[in-house]
Amino acid sequence: MASREFNVRALPGFGAVAIFTLVMLYLPIIILVIFSFNESQSQSAWGGFSLKWYVAAFNNSQVIDVSVRSLWLALVAAGIATVLATLAALATTRVGRFPGQTMIYALINQPLMVPEIVTGIALLIFVAFLKVQTGYAGMGYMVAAHTAFCIPFAYLPIRARLETMDLTLERAAADLYATPVQAFTYVTLPLLVPGIVAGFMLGFVVSLDTVVITEFVKSAGQDTLPTYMLGQLRRSVTPEMNAIATLFLALSLVVVSLFFLITRKRG
Amino acid sequence: MKRDSHRWKWILVSPALLVLILAASGPLLIVAVYSFLSPGNMGGVAWDFSTDAWFRVFFKRDIFEPENVTLNADHLAVFQRTIWLSLQTTVICAALGFPTAWFIATRPANRRMIWLFLITVPFWTNLLIRTFAIQEMIRNTGTLNTALLWLGVIGEPIEMMYTDFAVLLGMSYVFLPLMVLPLYAAMDKLDFRLVEAGYDLYASRFQVLRHVILPLVKPGFIAGSILVFIPSIGAYVTPRVLGGGRSMMMGNLIGLQFGQGRNWPLGSALAMVLLVIVVVALVFYLRITTRETGGRDGQS
């Protein structure tokens, strides 16, 4: 680490731009939060402090339904994606080049690259076909679509963790005649946990965020919070929306904080 | 470490690949097939081979004079707006992101995490919530106009919603962290002795920036640009909410064909065009990065 005695690192105006950027990033969100506590329905005039929009949100059974569904879906999809991504990362990291590697990388990262609207319409066509053929129209399709979308996000931190992991312990385990399964269970896996947790959290947040794919895949009664909000945005916007948004903001904040605390130990 | 056959690798990786092929990549093939079919009656497709959808992507037959074929100016305008807005978004994100990333990278090590955290939080906030927040800011009766009116800066509200500007603002807002993070990653690894050496050789701040810093963080710039450009070009929600059906981008044009446009093959063909643009951008990116980093993949 270079010392900071002379300000070789300072570039004029950069600090100001950085502060400006940060303010710009937060201003809309802060305003949104503030107006969720507004007594009046206005988004621009302050009418006094009130929690009534939170009460309204909690009494709105549709909001509760879609929120629970979103959280459930995010947990399940991120969970499955994390398991699959862990297996994939173990298979593709620290192994040198092997045939088919490029194809595997391309497939895993595909959801990051293909615009959501394209995946959305593709799934609309495909899923509708499957629903008619199988007669099954449950949440399975949503889980599959969200899982696929979460895999690259779960994969990246797990792979990064694997790449930077200390190999000597594994070798020591092997020297002590541990079977590969034992070495994995008692050595590799515990070391990998921060990466796995980080991957799960990324997947969780990404699933909570996914709108377009959900909009095209959902069947009756499968609205998630984002698709419900999209419907709301097309019509009357009340501070109830701000209240819901604020609650989910708080949730994201918790998840990101945990993510930072966990990944920080790594460095 | 044991070196087994490749088989176990495939066994481990196959569940993930299976899900990806079934729920992400595979269905794209259907879109390709659909682009060569005929539109069904009021939506859907008829299983007749046709290249009409592809023809219509680029050309237009006048509704009333079918023999009058022209370039499809409407589509080209949407393509052009999409690419132009995406480029502008990338430039704005770079202009704001570079100083911000630099600022963070030059903080003392223990504070850097906090700054990084602050930049990341909005990014992990629901995209719709952020778009909604922007909408409430820039409406005629939104916070910004109300504040400016109150301050007496303007006499009547500035019309911002439903314009290209609104979409640009929204996309820059939403995608900015995607630029800051790779730039920061590149700067974090920066060897500041090189910067010091520059100053020792009596270079001005600008010269150091231009000849030392920028070349060193270029991979971060390229990664950030691609990370901003690709979601911008496929944006759907932001232009839909902030553009209000007037400032349409390619994502919305595709969505339209699957709804009121009643032309699924055309929508599929447009989706393929969008995919091609993304692939071109990616190939461009890979070529630059392999040249810059001497053959390694450009992961920063």
Added chain:
Amino acid sequence: MKRHLTLGLAALLATSGLVHAEGVVNLYNWGNYTSPELLEKFEAETGIKVNVTDYDSNDTALARIRQGGHGFDIVVPSNSYTQTWINEGLVVPLDKSIVTNHGNIAPEWVDVDFDPGREYSVPWQWGTTGVIVNTSVFKGDINDAGIIFNPPDELKGKINVIPEMSDVMAIAIYYAGGEACTMDMDVMRKVRDMLVSAKAHWKALDYGTVDAHAAGDFSAGIYWNGATMRARLQNEDLAYGYPTTGYPIWMDSAMVLADAQNTENAMTFINFILEPENAAMISNFARYANGVTGSEEFMDEVMRNAPEIVAAPELMAAGRFSPACSQEVNDLQSQIWTEVLQ
């Protein structure tokens, strides 16, 4: 590991199957159109829970249902689409043993040409599509579609047009001197050119803008009467204009889907909304008339004699019930409409 995963997946599929369990009905309806109190009352009375999903155009709904595997039970299309739904076998006839309130349908809404005798559909709400104007911005005659198609300077760039093809095309065709479903190419060419050049002066083509109109984000637009009324109740400057050249009257009707999973519950719901008191709840929420006899006495005071519902006879006379057009006409209109939208 694998076994656990399979078990997990199986458990997952089992729980998600609950969506179609007893006591549910899935309503697919226009956004901001369904009274939450109505659903609560229905659930309290019958124990059946109603899930509502929104759509924003007749085309979206039709395309979705046609694809199959959607899981919806009830849909509420407009009159000009009703026959398409019936002819394609997407909906089933009403089960009169459950829909015992069938006789409550107002006589004038029974023998409608889109469903003679009401074998398949029951009225949800009906209304008109006209012009919403902020009278503090525009002082002229508001009963004029020219406000939208040839806007005066003070309204340029402040207009919102609902993105619903059949409504906008109808007003435009009437304004251009044609009849609904016309194949007169001169008229249609005029309509196309008029819409394309007018669009340059529109600010948005957005759906569901009650608050935006009330807040003054727009100063005029093509809008539905009930939505206009909701906006007017928030902002007294807003007024509803009835274009004298002609404007569409429409009715959205509830129907039960052929591939419904909860047909009996759906029929129960259909019967429920034909109770005058319940029909009035729908109207009190969305501010449209409903076509159920005896519902008037349960309607809010503001609904009676509202200028969006009751107007001078000569204005009322300009309204025309939208017929269903032929496929050929639909194709032509949707081509023009797509050209306008993009």
